[in-house]
Amino acid sequence: MTSPSSTPSFDAPYEGDLRADLQLALRLADAADAASMSRFDAADLEISTKADASHVTEADLATERAIRALLEAERPTDSVFGEEYGVTGDSHRQWIIDPIDGTANYLKGIPMWTTLIALSIDGVPRVGVASQPALGRRWWGATGLGSWTNTPAGEPKRLSVSSVGTIAESSVSFQSIGQWRDAGQLDALERLTSSVWRDRGYGDTWPYMLLAEGRLEFVAEFGVKEYDIAALVPIISEAGGRFTAFDGSHSLSDRSALATNGLLHDDFLQLLHSV
Structure with missing residues (x-):
């Protein structure tokens, strides 16, 4: 990855077209949701402890594998950096994955956990998806394409921060x-x-x-x-x-x-x- 000293502003403009990458990221989230939800709140969920004393479940591993398999098929020259399987490849385009952000909640059957998928280009995150399948929520965005969330009616809603000024x-x-x-x-x-x-x-x-x-x-x-x-x-x-x-x-x-x-x-x- 690009070193912090040479990384441009996170909100710097980007001249490329990210629509295909965003659509792929949403498909990656679909695959991740299927993997993670298949074992959510399972009585026999396999849980182990990593070297840093944090927990990892079989679902963390399976979810990251599902994402990586699709990336290998569709973006084989891109690099991947995942929480569970580290870095593979060497490219200025890097997919950054947290298969289950909130593993402590996941293993307790608490629905507040998220799959996070990003595409970083030259050290700047340009595409992002945050999916909370246990709650039926998803948010996504890409440079120049806006950021969005799903609605109960099934239509995407564009996001905008508040105008609070103090x-x-x-x-x-x-x-x-x-x-x-x-x-x-x-x-x-x-x-x-x-x-x-x-x-x-x-x-x-x-x-x-x-x-x-x-x-x-x-x-x-x-x-x-x-x-x-x-x-x-x-x-x-x-x-x-x-x-x-x-x-x-x-x-x-x-x-x-x-x-x-x-x-x-x-x-x-x-x-x-x-x-």
Whole structure:
């Protein structure tokens, strides 16, 4: 992948046509949904522990394999970076996959988990799909093509971030106190929660999608990997928001994420980093 120092802005324009890639990403999500839902809430679900003490289920592995099989058939020259099987290939086009974001929820039978699929080109996420099949929800976007979600009527709805223009009127999601404590940012969290209208820890992918829908103004977290956030970038950017690392840089590898409605991005950065 392109190094953070040479990565352009996440919202930089792109001259290519991404429609075929977005359609493929949606088909990848269909294949992933079939694999993940086939074992969701199964009494005999196989669960193991990885070296970092996090859990992995048979469904995580099967879902990533389903995505990789379709990519091998249709984009054999592209690189793939998945949470469970690492990196294969060497290309400026890289598919970044989190087969089940929220494995702890999945293995408990809690429906708040998501498959995340992104296409990064020259280090910038250009296509993103976030699919929550247990809840029947999906969000998708690509540079220049807008960002969208499904509706009960079956018609896609274009997403747009909120027009809230002051921090005092903002509703924010901070994920968890433990994350901010471990990152040495409890003082920043206190400044944030003391300055906004409403704060909650909704967790994982969902708050980012609430932001893209115009229901939140700010989401931030720490300890994330590239596959946790790459798919979120084009969805939020195309909805009119901004996505950076916590320090304001455009890096997938910073292990942090900060997303806003765009209007308040600089104000939030100033608040969080004031001494």
